[in-house]
Amino acid sequence: MNNLYLFLAGLMAGMILFQAALNAPTIFKVYSEEQAGPFLRAIFPKLFLNVAVLSLIGLVLSVIGNRLSLQVLFFVSLLLMSISYLIVPATNKARDEGRDKSFKYLHLLSVILTLSTLVLCLVILMVT
Numbered sequence: 384m385n386n387l388y389l390f391l392a393g394l395m396a397g398m399i400l401f402q403a404a405l406n407a408p409t410i411f412k413v414y415s416e417e418q419a420g421p422f423l424r425a426i427f428p429k430l431f432l433n434v435a436v437l438s439l440i441g442l443v444l445s446v447i448g449n450r451l452s453l454q455v456l457f458f459v460s461l462l463l464m465s466i467s468y469l470i471v472p473a474t475n476k477a478r479d480e481g482r483d484k485s486f487k488y489l490h491l492l493s494v495i496l497t498l499s500t501l502v503l504c505l506v507i508l509m510v511t
Contacts (some may be wrong), residue, residue: 384448385511391441392507395434395460399501402430420478427493428471434500435464441507452510460503463496 406426428465438461443451470489477485 384444387444388441388448388450388453388478388507388511391437391444392504392511395437396501396508397498398430398434399504401427403497403501424471424475428468431464431468431471431493431497435461435468438500439466453507456503456507456510460500463500463503467493467496467500508509 395430407423410422413419414422438457441457442454442461445451445457470493474493476490477483477489
């Protein structure tokens with residue numbers, strides 16, 4: 384079962400790194416903000432939802448495998464990605480309405496939650 388935990392954590396970390404370090408910056412370099420925005424608005428909720436689902440799978444497997452430390456790590460990851468997913472509409476609305484302070488706060492929150500999830504994935508890889 385350790386291989387499944389490693390696979391899930393590695394997949395989650397890879398998805399986050401790909402999106403944050405490669406995909407999003409490249410999109411902003413290639414396309415204007417008006418073109419990049421709708422694309423990223425479509426991609427990030429899918430990222431948050433997919434990582435949340437993988438976290439849920441990891442949580443269920445760690446409960447079955449009686450691995451308390453992994454249960455906590457996968458649960459927190461599930462919680463962080465669920466919050467990230469749930470704040471997307473408010474983030475988009477703040478951007479659309481020109482509420483820059485609210486947008487910056489919500490965007491920063493989603494970045495912090497996503498990076499925290501990445502750290503959790505790395506911890507899972509180290510403790511498994």
